[in-house]
Amino acid sequence: MQCNVYLQKGSDAYAKLAPNPRIHMHSYIRAPLFCLILLASLGIAAGARAAETLDVLHWWTSQSERKAADAIAEALADEDVTWRDAAIAGGAGVGAMKVLKSRVLSGRAPDVAQLIGPNIQEWADLGLLLELDGVARKNNWNTAFFPSIWSLVRLRSHTAAVPLGIHRINTLFYNRRVFNELGLTPPKNWNDFERVANRLQHAGITPLAQSSEAWQVTTLFETLLLSESNPAFYRQLFMSNSDRAWFDPRVSRALERLRSLKRWMGEPVTEKSWDSIARQFAHGEIGMWVMGDWAKGELQTMGMNVDDQFSCLPVPGTADYHLYSVDTFVMLVGDYDHEIAQEKLARLATSPAMQIHYNQIKGSVSVRRDADPRQMDSCARSSWQTFGRGAQVQAPSLTHRMASNEQLKDAISAQIHRYFLDDTIAISETQRRIAALVRALANRKAEP
Numbered sequence: 001m002q003c004n005v006y007l008q009k010g011s012d013a014y015a016k017l018a019p020n021p022r023i024h025m026h027s028y029i030r031a032p033l034f035c036l037i038l039l040a041s042l043g044i045a046a047g048a049r050a051a052e053t054l055d056v057l058h059w060w061t062s063q064s065e066r067k068a069a070d071a072i073a074e075a076l077a078d079e080d081v082t083w084r085d086a087a088i089a090g091g092a093g094v095g096a097m098k099v100l101k102s103r104v105l106s107g108r109a110p111d112v113a114q115l116i117g118p119n120i121q122e123w124a125d126l127g128l129l130l131e132l133d134g135v136a137r138k139n140n141w142n143t144a145f146f147p148s149i150w151s152l153v154r155l156r157s158h159t160a161a162v163p164l165g166i167h168r169i170n171t172l173f174y175n176r177r178v179f180n181e182l183g184l185t186p187p188k189n190w191n192d193f194e195r196v197a198n199r200l201q202h203a204g205i206t207p208l209a210q211s212s213e214a215w216q217v218t219t220l221f222e223t224l225l226l227s228e229s230n231p232a233f234y235r236q237l238f239m240s241n242s243d244r245a246w247f248d249p250r251v252s253r254a255l256e257r258l259r260s261l262k263r264w265m266g267e268p269v270t271e272k273s274w275d276s277i278a279r280q281f282a283h284g285e286i287g288m289w290v291m292g293d294w295a296k297g298e299l300q301t302m303g304m305n306v307d308d309q310f311s312c313l314p315v316p317g318t319a320d321y322h323l324y325s326v327d328t329f330v331m332l333v334g335d336y337d338h339e340i341a342q343e344k345l346a347r348l349a350t351s352p353a354m355q356i357h358y359n360q361i362k363g364s365v366s367v368r369r370d371a372d373p374r375q376m377d378s379c380a381r382s383s384w385q386t387f388g389r390g391a392q393v394q395a396p397s398l399t400h401r402m403a404s405n406e407q408l409k410d411a412i413s414a415q416i417h418r419y420f421l422d423d424t425i426a427i428s429e430t431q432r433r434i435a436a437l438v439r440a441l442a443n444r445k446a447e448p
């Protein structure tokens, strides 16, 4: 058993406990049960003041994710609310969503959870989520947020979620030191990409990083699909349950490119966590990497700076588009006894100052239209400004839960993954399989 006690930096309790080698100091103190006894013996009431506690379930466990979560937790502690961490490891929330569902079903719902995309509406419909109408009204969320962010958190004239940051998925990272040493120019189109990849390979550097984890494969696939098409087609494919769209030549071309890029990924493509790829990238073992810009946060936490050691570009063919996912927190109603603390978290996390601070660490960009682009690095500025052009350039990520329900996402992802791993599966066979799944899950006959 553990007790997590949040102590304000500078407080008596913090000063007395900080030098104790048996207590692991983070921005908060998390220690075994003896910390309570210790606190008592030091004559300090836990938390120094009667702090309220919020149990927060999320999947941020890499260094930068942890640091970004801590930034919010620290601000919350200043308002006497303790963030009790219930982090579940696994990139893209693969494990966390399962844990969240099982906790809710067994009556042990957290107070706050990371829940993304259309899931918000489904959970709100079930009456599980606290309405945050008061916070939203007082803080003018309707005008402060980008319109698509505002509509994402709204359900039938109520506010159901707290948006934290916008991630751009169609991001190509390149290692500036490696590029400079080899005299390479960052690729703007696929022909350039092939030329650069070839040079990197000859120099003994893996041209393109990739893990065989299903979500990382689908993250690349959805980016390639956008590169072959546009946001309108992307939405038709992933959001309208159109089985016919899966036979479109743009899908075949994206699948073809997914397979052909394998030759630049190093042999064999193995299952690696995204943050371990970030470490390889930082060590100069990799030239390029297509990943959501949470990777920027991780590279920064490892001491690399944007436009110094690395830079980012939109993936070829997607410069005008924004393939996005929005991190959102929902507040679970429970028996309404944490409402005030939950509202504090909602207000703090979306305040102009926290939006800058948190997103700078996390690698995402502010959900606010009044953010100052001069305070952003070049990756963030390009992301924020492109997103700001509106819905016609925005493509909601399938893999990161913005486009469809879990079931359809998992079904499509499993087929793309299979196709990626097994070169004997024909492109047309994958298209046929996915179209059949879409038909079955949408529960209707084939389109004429």
Ligand code: BGC
Pocket: 059, 065, 090, 091, 092, 093, 167, 294, 325, 326, 327, 400
């Ligand atoms: C989330 C990010 C997270 C990433 C890797 C995405 O689905 O939106 O916040 O950093 O997964 O775990």
